[in-house]
Amino acid sequence: MxxxxxxxxxxxxxxxxxxxxxxxxxxxxxxxxxxxxxxxxxxxxxxxxxxxxxxxxxxxxxxxxxxxxxxxxxxxxxxxxxxxxxxxxxxxxxxxxxxxxxxxxxxxxxxxxxxxxxxxxxxLTRYEPLDERLVQRIGEILGIPRENILDASWLVNGPRWIGIRLSSAQEVLSLQPDPAKAGDLEIGVVGPYGSTEETQFEVRAFIGGDPVWEDPVTGSLNAGLARWLTDTGLAVPPYTASQGTVLGRQGRVHISLSEGKIWVxxxxxxxxxxxxxx
The missing domain is CATH 3.10.310.10 (Diaminopimelate Epimerase; Chain A, domain 1)
Known part of the structure; x- marks a missing residue:
């Protein structure tokens, strides 16, 4: 040694x-x-x-x-x-x-x-919509009806993230997912805050099969989400995402755009x- x-x-x-x-x-x-x-x-x-x-x-x-x-x-x-x-x-x-x-x-x-x-x-090395059967499975993991999932996409950039979009930050914060059902999936969930809030989105990251089931604040996931939300016109950098709230953290991830490149x-x-x- x-x-x-x-x-x-x-x-x-x-x-x-x-x-x-x-x-x-x-x-x-x-x-x-x-x-x-x-x-x-x-x-x-x-x-x-x-x-x-x-x-x-x-x-x-x-x-x-x-x-x-x-x-x-x-x-x-x-x-x-x-x-x-x-x-x-x-x-x-x-x-x-x-x-x-x-x-x-x-x-x-x-x-x-x-x-x-x-x-x-x-x-992103994989960036495409999810198969419908997988979306339904993720709804079961997250404990929400399928119709609550507004959109879903692979966002692989090293970690094998799946992005899930919900209607609001409060819906993201209220999730009570079941790790026993997650297998080896890596699921990132995002929902928007109102226009008067300090941050624009709430993010949570769930990693199946890992001792650290919910990651406090996740740069790679926010990087994939930034690409996805920007491409779909749902976010315009600069914006700030909060993460870790339910874990007692105060994670703040700042997304910016410079010369056509997204920065986290x-x-x-x-x-x-x-x-x-x-």
């Missing part, structure tokens, strides 16, 4: 410990996949990341992202959290205030500005610094 720098950060909240926690192992070169997965399972957080030397000069660092159960090619809150941890450990943005992250999904551009970090939304951003706070023997 080797003593390695270690940190934990809170992503998507202006108030520490009200967003989504991320564990970050620095200087992770030499660790095997089995060692990374074992440690990610042990932290029991929604994700744990490992910072390594990049394999291309185009990137500032390379990251591997693990849930308690599997490795992901990309995820949103680990992207922003890893960038924050890398910066806090002495990394410097490139000219223009950008950081380039290398991950299994490719190179991800991260913008550093005005106390926030934001990542450029990667392309939020505040990230360093909470824990130390070392880990790994």
């Amino acid at each position: 080797k003593v390695r720098p270690y940190s934990e950060v809170d992503v998507f909240s202006s108030e520490p410990y009200r967003g989504n926690a991320l564990a970050v192992v620095h200087d992770a070169n030499g660790l095997s996949v089995e060692e990374m997965q074992r440690f990610a399972n042990w932290t029991n957080l929604s994700e744990t990341t490992f910072l390594l030397s990049p394999t291309t000069p185009e990137a500032d660092y390379r990251v591997r992202i693990f849930t308690a159960m599997e490795e992901l090619p990309f995820a949103g809150h680990p992207t922003l959290g890893s960038a924050k941890a890398w910066l806090d450990a002495g990394g410097s943005p490139r000219p223009g205030g950008t950081v380039i992250q290398e991950c299994a999904a490719g190179l991800i551009r991260i913008r550093v500005e005005e106390g926030q970090l934001a990542f450029e939304v990667p392309p 951003g939020g505040q990230v706070t360093g909470c824990v610094e130390g070392t880990v023997r790994l």
